[in-house]
Amino acid sequence: MAYSVVGAYQILVWNPLAAVPGATLHEIYAAMDRANESLSAPTVFVWAGMGTLLAVAVLIATLRQSISRKAAVVLYLLLLVMGAPTHMMASFPAGMGIADAFAISGGDHAPWGAALYTVSVVAFLALVFVGLRRNSSEAPHD
Numbered sequence: 001m002a003y004s005v006v007g008a009y010q011i012l013v014w015n016p017l018a019a020v021p022g023a024t025l026h027e028i029y030a031a032m033d034r035a036n037e038s039l040s041a042p043t044v045f046v047w048a049g050m051g052t053l054l055a056v057a058v059l060i061a062t063l064r065q066s067i068s069r070k071a072a073v074v075l076y077l078l079l080l081v082m083g084a085p086t087h088m089m090a091s092f093p094a095g096m097g098i099a100d101a102f103a104i105s106g107g108d109h110a111p112w113g114a115a116l117y118t119v120s121v122v123a124f125l126a127l128v129f130v131g132l133r134r135n136s137s138e139a140p141h142d
Contacts, residue, residue, distance in 0.1 A: 001052045001053070001054070001055045003047035003051060003079075003080060003083045003119065004047070004051035004052045004055075004083075004117060005048065006046070006051075006054075006112060007044075007051075007083065007087045007090070007091075007113070007116055008044050008045070008047075008048040008088075008108060009049060010108075010112040010116065011039065011044045011090060011091045011092070011094045012039055012041055012044055012094070013025060013113055014110040015091070015094070015098070015109055015110045015112075015113065016028045016029075016039065016094075016098060017093075017102060017110070018109035018110035019098050019102065019109040019110075020098070020102055020104075024072060027096075030103070031101055032097055032098070032101040033099040035064060035100065037096075037097035037098075037100050037101040038063050038093075038094075038097050039093075039094040039095065039097055040093035040094050042088070043090055043093055044090050044094065045113075046090075047086060047087070047089075047090035048090075049088070049100075051079065051083065054079055055062040055076070055079060057061070058072055058075045058076060059072075060098055070130075073130065074127065074129060074130060076122045077124075077130065078098055080119055080120055080123035080126065081120050081124045082120075083120050083121045084116065084117045084120035084121075085124075086117075087113070087117075088115055090105075091108075091113070095107060095108075117128070
């Protein structure tokens with residue numbers, strides 16, 4: 001859930017402020033509106049909402065003991081791994097809107113996007129470790 005919240009703030013608040021230094025968020029949104037551009041907030045909210053709903057679903061399944069704790073760990077790691085590509089897709093329209101409205105690059109200007117991608121990479125490595133550990137524990141012993 002934290003990934004979704006930080007990702008939404010990155011796209012809708014922190015990145016625009018970093019991309020247009022000296023301007024307030026209100027000024028940025030107004031300039032984008034005048035240029036007929038937007039940060040595609042509905043797309044960002046759907047992305048963040050889906051991530052949150054999936055995290056809550058895993059929590060409920062775990063609390064109801066519908067899935068094992070190990071399965072819950074794997075599912076949470078998968079959610080974090082998938083955070084990077086889905087965040088990139090959710091942030092693309094906002095980045096293009098900023099780029100078009102202010103004639104700058106549409107990439108991340110604030111550091112939090114890179115922090116989110118780092119979390120996804122670490123989750124991927126942890127997922128690989130969990131998978132290798134599981135495979136080695138299931139291997140027949142002579």
